[in-house]
Amino acid sequence: MGEQVEDIINIITGTDSTSGTGTNTNANGIGQLLFCDARSQSELNDFIDSERPKLVALVGFANYGKSTFIGTLYELLIQNLNYSGYSFVDSDTYVGFERRVFLRRNNDEDTSDTKRNVLGENDILNLMLRSNEGKFHQVLLSDRSGETYLKYTSSDDEVKDDLVIENADLLVFFVDAEADTQNLAVHNLIVEKYEGLLTRLKAQHKITASVSYIMVFTKIDKVVSDERREKLTDRKKKLSAIFTENIGKEPDQIYEVNSTDLNHDALNQVFEKIISPLTSVEAAKELDWVRMEIEKQK
């Protein structure tokens, strides 16, 4: 087996893990969270002000491209006055986003250990957005480490305490298209890991058939040859079938993206889906008591 494939397998199975503090270390060597850093799931309620924000969970194993994806979304939002009909006006987790962008910019030091140190342990990020009509809404993003989801595949106890997937309004499942179109053994491992994950999530009632989810195949720029494109088509179908079987419904959509290309169409479509507000539940018509009285009397 080639060295590259072995590396991929090691990453997926977590066998290259080394210990790390998972927090930013200041010059004094003390780990700490910075002002406007990412938050933990135990702080989810703190984001609620006048309404419950939309919660989007990014799910995938190590190196599937979640952080790069988020980093690109963030860059697009800060570089544009208006993106897809929304202005990015605030966040309580700017530094959390900056950590992800920092990794993108410094790929040569991008070991798992580095990632853990730079990203830290907290995974909740928030975006405050304003529509062109002046209406504000908030989106929470969970960008958990791949190692966490790997643990989920092997332990009910790890899954039990999860609050993010259980409460998510949208699940985004990532697959590394470059790895998936290597050899069949790697693909089979990816399938096995996702089956394990979905089985345990379902058993712990963290996902139901009513959940909204999409699949995002990343690093599509690395899937160039005809042979690999053909493999991707085939393996996408297989994976999608696994998800459908385990979750009980088909994904809302499947995307192929290149997260390093800010102009990538499919990427921008996914971003739009993520940042758009929840469809508001129609208000009970009885709230407009005057209208009700008029209708009753006329």
Added chain:
Amino acid sequence: MGSKQLKQAIDKHLFISLDDELITQLHEVANSMVADLDAVSVSDYVCSFMQNNVSQSFTEAFRVKYKEMYGDEVKLPAIVSRILEMYVILLALQSDEIEEDTKAQISLIVRNYAVLRKGDWNVLLCQKWIIEMYSYYETYAADMVKSSINYSQLLDAVVPSENWNDTGLDITQQAVYDQIRSLCMAGYYGRVSGYIKTSAFKNLTSPFAQVYVLVCKMVKEWNWKYLSLSPVKKLVEALGENYKRKKMLSNIVTEVLDEVQKDLLCVPNEKSSMLLARVCNNRPIAIDNKMFTALEFGVYIYYEMLLETFND
């Protein structure tokens, strides 16, 4: 019902449920605040709630009560505080300790402040609670027309009682009560229909001014609380097709002030009588841009004026 309705309302809006013990404590504190409610605090809480805020007075009162009862401070998400603000009002309306008259007033206050959210209802929390709060006035109004009321009150409301003594009429019978009520209703409708034919009414060019003047008379001069009639039919009759005419509140006020005599402009006592206050003071308010048909405007100010009569 206990704290179950509170738990359901809160859990819906949080990612992480509050634990049951805390919910029970919050319920107990809210319950204990019912006795301290007055018109000012009810107005304050409802007005804040309708604007998706928590009033400072509520926050402070809740904090103090919680500390008194449990010896500690509690930190709550803003959304939970907003739910609690309305929960106190709900408990007051569900309580057997509060008189029906008071419940009717509270219900009208909630209805009146609902104008703040006109056209923008889906941002409101606890929608089921609000609809339940509206219903208390309807129940009160329906009870007013039932014959199970104090008949000497009824007599006095119609004419001084000594004039009835010689008639020999026994109005404890439902049929007699219903006849009196029918007479009063006919009288009331007659007055409305008669007035809208007068030149004083017809000379008003703005349907909003017409609505204002007519509602003033309906509530202040001709109304009888045992009638408990909706103003809709008579307003439609008075306005004709103009009942559909729609304008922004600020423009409505201009039209009303242009035509209505100053002595008809009432100075409202209730803070929730926002439309009356807007007309009377002519000072811009947050809802100046909201659109009202003449009929909607009429219904809103009818019930605002009705609430004012509770204080008379």
Added chain:
Amino acid sequence: METTNILLAGLPAAGKSTYIAALWAVEKDGKSGHLLTCDERPSESFYVDGMSDNWTVLKEVRRTTFAQPVEIVLPMKRQNTGKKINLSLPDFKGEVFEQILDNSVSSDVVAWCEKSHGILFMLNLGNSSPEVLQEQISNTTKPRVELEKVVLLPNDIDLAIQNVLLLKYLYSKMGDCPIALCFSSWDSADNSNEQDVEEWVKANHPCIYNFVSAHFKNYRYYGISAQGADYSELDEKRGDELAEKATRKERAFVYRNKISYDITEPLDFLIPG
């Protein structure tokens, strides 16, 4: 005399000290005819005199490095009303931002936030050079090579976002107060279209624009050139031209949609009344 406290805020090398130096140099004689000018010389003015002397001789403004922020009090007069105001500006050291990021803000900063009427926020986004301004560099930031692990340092954060973080902190302490955002080194800014500054900010720094417009109702943008030119590009002739402009009080300038030599405009905007 009424005292108006204005919080002068900005990241290291944003141009805060150079602005104070230019302000004092131009206004101390009280003869400028500008919106605000010095009413009478303060009894002690060593600190600001030192700063303005450097400005006058076209040298980088050096500050004495005090542990505590220096409170600069300038007795000013509003020209249009004749009203006298003590303008009070703190001169904070540059590493306040790092303190904010580290969640270890000093009580002096908090106290100033609480008592200030408005914010004069200086920004230098991309036109600065290290020699322009000698703010004290934090001695708590070690070079990356000395750290055991790769970590995110404050300077790794996008510069515009660093400014947003500082604004966010100030907003959390002061709420929606008047704010004048001044882009320094405007003489070197790329505004060949002569855009209105606010349009320039929208186009070049949308994240700052979006944050400010969502949080502050009373804000204004300015371009400011306190020095009048980049010192590193001066030869003797240009230096003399700059000195000549200074005698006419036309060296330092502000820009909204046209140049004005009255650099008290942002302060005047912030002063109530």
